[in-house]
Amino acid sequence: MFVWLAIPVLFIAAGIFFRRDPRHLRIGILLLAALSLTVLALIAAILDKLSSPTNEAAAWFLLGVLAVVLLAIIALALFLVYTGIVMLRREARRLPNLLALILGVSLLGYVAIGFLAIAFNSETLFLWVLFSVPPLGYLGFVFASFVLYAWVYGAWIRRFGGPVTSIIVLGAGLAGDRVTPLLASRLALGKIIYERSQTTENPPAIIVSGGQGSDERISEADAMSIWLVDAGVPKPAILREDRSTTTEENLRYSREVQEEHDLTGSTAVVTNNFHAFRAATLMARLGMPGYAVGSATARYYWPTATIREFVAILRDHLRLNAVILGLLSIPILAFLFALLVR
Numbered sequence: 631m632f633v634w635l636a637i638p639v640l641f642i643a644a645g646i647f648f649r650r651d652p653r654h655l656r657i658g659i660l661l662l663a664a665l666s667l668t669v670l671a672l673i674a675a676i677l678d679k680l681s682s683p684t685n686e687a688a689a690w691f692l693l694g695v696l697a698v699v700l701l702a703i704i705a706l707a708l709f710l711v712y713t714g715i716v717m718l719r720r721e722a723r724r725l726p727n728l729l730a731l732i733l734g735v736s737l738l739g740y741v742a743i744g745f746l747a748i749a750f751n752s753e754t755l756f757l758w759v760l761f762s763v764p765p766l767g768y769l770g771f772v773f774a775s776f777v778l779y780a781w782v783y784g785a786w787i788r789r790f791g792g793p794v795t796s797i798i799v800l801g802a803g804l805a806g807d808r809v810t811p812l813l814a815s816r817l818a819l820g821k822i823i824y825e826r827s828q829t830t831e832n833p834p835a836i837i838v839s840g841g842q843g844s845d846e847r848i849s850e851a852d853a854m855s856i857w858l859v860d861a862g863v864p865k866p867a868i869l870r871e872d873r874s875t876t877t878e879e880n881l882r883y884s885r886e887v888q889e890e891h892d893l894t895g896s897t898a899v900v901t902n903n904f905h906a907f908r909a910a911t912l913m914a915r916l917g918m919p920g921y922a923v924g925s926a927t928a929r930y931y932w933p934t935a936t937i938r939e940f941v942a943i944l945r946d947h948l949r950l951n952a953v954i955l956g957l958l959s960i961p962i963l964a965f966l967f968a969l970l971v972r
């Protein structure tokens with residue numbers, strides 16, 4: 631009974647927070663918690679209906695549920711391994727580009743250890759798997775909340791994101807002095823929002839934001855400005871911010887440009903879809919009104935980029951996550967200590 635009361639409370643709380651400001655991950659956590667409790671409550675109700683003197687039907691149903699969960703984890707792991715390999719073939723071999731492959735292999739390894747614990751009846755392996763569930767479960771739950779709500783937020787903004795007084799297009803790196811396809815997709819979307827916002831009382835401005843990397847001939851802001859002018863955007867409508875090297879700097883320095891040109895009102899921050907929700911959370915932290923919207927990304931690139939954004943989200947809330955993970959890791963750390971001193 632308590633679970634069925636908790637579910638609407640969680641949905642209502644998520645709705646209240648969404649109405650106040652949809653740019654917060656806690657909304658996704660509440661939504662996933664409500665959905666998870668709904669699924670667990672339905673499973674419990676089905677098990678109760680299937681119960682019999684022998685409980686054979688209930689046991690088979692529960693076994694089927696566990697099999698589905700296990701197959702889903704294996705399928706996800708294989709997908710991550712595949713996309714990770716494609717990523718390595720098409721992009722530079724740097725650690726951030728290895729994240730999908732590393733996570734996929736880690737998931738397969740975790741499942742393999744579980745099977746070995748059962749196959750060899752190993753108490754040590756079983757306890758290792760059991761005690762690692764809390765911290766890994768926390769990370770998995772928050773990651774799923776992030777992916778779910780980033781999709782919900784993106785769909786909502788694509789449908790209801792209205793005209794703005796300024797558009798900030800975030801830089802992404804250049805190929806020499808030319809924009810890459812990934813950055814071009816951001817600029818194209820920025821141009822679309824600029825054209826939609828022509829209905830506002832004052833003409834909107836596009837702020838191109840990005841500094842110059844060590845391997846770039848010009849700043850990202852300069853290259854983006856050239857692209858927009860070639861695409862038909864009037865040069866006076868384009869403002870440059872060419873000092874930033876991170877997303878937070880993009881927003882801070884672009885806000886300074888807005889203040890210099892007396893640009894008040896709502897802002898649309900344009901990036902790629904995997905990055906849009908984190909950009910929105912940073913907007914909320916900096917007190918910038920408006921929304922973040924993302925352009926399409928190549929399918930092979932999306933998983934690794936999404937994992938990278940999740941790591942950044944954890945880093946943005948480092949103290950909170952460190953405390954939670956530290957507390958949840960106490961059992962496995964104690965188990966590891968016991969193994970070392972035994």
